[in-house]
Amino acid sequence: MRILIVFNNVSKIYPNNEFGIEKISLEIKDGDFVFLVGKTGSGKSTIINLLTGDIKPTSGDIIVNNLLLNQLSQKDFPYYRRILGIIHNDYLLIENKTVYQNLEIAMLATGQSGKAIRKAIPLALGLVGMTKKMEEYPQNLSGGEIFKILMARAVVNNPKIIIADEPTAHLDYDSSLDIMSLFSDINQLGITVIIATHAKEFVDIMKKRVITLQNGKILGDVSKGKYGWII
């Protein structure tokens, strides 16, 4: 598998002189499934936000899909973001639009044609088992269902990488398990999946690559690991 993401000696120091991450080097292959774990403040969100381009590194290089992010101009970022499907708990659905319209808006934002939209939305909703909710409004959906729609919205533009920050934070056990299995299905399609989480029980069930952070540094990086495994 080819290398899709490279962090080369990357540090992020916030304006208050707080280190987000310190000299992190890592590689993620195309098609990988990676959990970023670690205590509060260990640097998980910093890595996610660097990947999405929401923040810039203080030093070091980040290369994604052969693009050196440090050198991307503001105007190039929307193009870069098209290879990402980002699932943040606070990227909410638009309340007065149906599920279909929410996905349609995401596709129109990337300039997709009506034909492509009509084809892709049922496929994305089918992938997460939510086809029946297509004409529903968000207020009539459960937390787990809303999260599945967020997943469908993240995959509808056919991204190379899905990035999720604490996906199970607001979900009960069964919904979380369901969501994790959907991430696995998405990964099976060849999409690289990166999940920052505290959810030990699901990391342990999934047995994927586990990168453990501590104080902004990599403490362990284990393939087919469990939460807390560092070698």
Ligand SMILES: Nc1ncnc2c1ncn2[C@@H]1O[C@H](COP(=O)(O)OP(=O)(O)OP(=O)(O)O)[C@@H](O)[C@H]1O
């Ligand atoms: N915007 C910011 N301004 C200043 N310091 C920040 C900022 N964001 C993060 N930090 C600091 O950077 C360090 C890493 O934080 P980060 O949010 O990346 O950790 P995390 O592992 O995602 O934590 P959590 O699990 O609580 O989300 C912490 O010391 C934090 O206080």
